[in-house]
Amino acid sequence: MDAAERVRAVVEAGDGTTRAALAEELGLPLGTVTAAVSSLLRADLLRELTDTRHPERPARAGRPPTLIVSAGPPRTVGAVIWTHGRLQTAVATYGGTILARGEIEIAGDTSSPDVLEPAWTFLRAHGERPLDRVVLGVPAPFQRGVGLPPGRPPVPGTPAASGASAAPAASAPAASAGAAAVGSIAVGPAVGGFVPWLRSDPAAELARRVGVPVVIENDANLGALGEAHAGAGRGHRCQVYLKLGERSVGAGLVLDGALHRGVSGFAGEIAHVHADDDGPLCGCGARGCLAARARGPLLELMECAYDRPLTFAEVLGLAAADEPAPVRVLREVGRTLGRPLADLCTFLNPGALILDGALGGAGRHVLAGLAEQIERFCAPAVAASLAVVAGELGADADVRGAVRLARAEALAGR
DSSP states (O other), X not given: OOHHHHHHHHHHTSSOBOHHHHHHHHTOOHHHHHHHHHHHHXXXXXXXXXXXXXXXXXXXXXXXXXXXXXXXXOOEEEEEEXXXXXXXXXXXXXXXXXXXXXXXXXXXXXXSGGGGHHHHHHHHHHOSSOOSEEEEEESXXXXXXXXXXXXXXXXXXXXXXXXXXXXXXXXXXXXXXXXXXXXXXXXXXXXXXXXXXXSSOOHHHHHHHHSSOEEEEEHHHHXXXXXXXXXXXXXXXXXXXXXXXXXXXXXXXXXXXXXXXXXXXXXXXGGGSBOOTTOOBOTTSOBSBGGGOOXXXXXXXXXXXXXXXXOHHHHHHHXXXXXXXXXXXXXXXXXXXXXXXXXXXXXXXXXXXXXXXXXXXXXXXXXXXXXXXXXHHSOHHXXXXXXXXXXXXXXXXXXXXXXXXXXXXXXXXX
């Protein structure tokens, strides 16, 4: 691929860029990029527009800044983020402009890919032109071309499938179906025990259903990509992203600017860090995992304190308002996760540890627990250079990461 073809590919996979930005991304001399842009402009394959992205900046003397854009309509991608009980959907340009978005509540059987049909319906209804591809985020470790990583997926309906030990203490509330607990917060099935259709890579079958190529990625990895390129991780070449949900916990690693998945897609599965030599067997096949410390889901613990059913959103709202019970529980969650993360940070020496911004104001209590452990157990040189911060993108981190991944796939010709 010559310089002009490379320039055209990058411009078409974005919402407008400058000659200098093209030269930096492609690693080409500015003169080479300028010549390529000129030839593509003459061929009417690209257009040049006045850059109006920063109207607050004072105008400079001389030629106004310009953006290089594609002469054709923008290429679009679909994003579907599947979490427990919900599908987050979006149609976006490769440059990250969201054209349509939705949230779909789902319930019932998740044992077949039919659970995703409402998302495909949304994408068909809101795509003004055919999508290039779809990125599907899933709450489980995933290896492309293989599916779930090797291990012993739990059998639905067994104690292992629930993520709890075979004989939980009588004083501890039972974990909800498909959930275990880290500290005091529930996490999902160890390796996708309730999604057997992920045990082998279903991308080809999903592509047949939706009509375009489908890429499947772990949702924490997508959140990490989103924050790395458009959020709190900007400027950090090495960072750890912690995703914390009602029934899931995981981490995404960005090392030297690139997503790190590990050989079998298991990198970042913090719930399966070894924590107890005498601990129970875990659904992943190991023994004494952090996830196997089943102490009951967060909601059940909170309901004991408030004597009424609560939603996860209500718990986060109570913690954001500094209610003592949820504040203590979330700080404990931060401490529990912070201990292995302190070792990880000493080993990797990242520039940032980013907590999922979707927790909103409640996240500061988790951050406080994380910071305690980082200060106590990290090597001082590492702790001094580590920013422990909340994500900036909130619930959009996964979607932004999905778009970023789709762009990388397009530029790689996949």
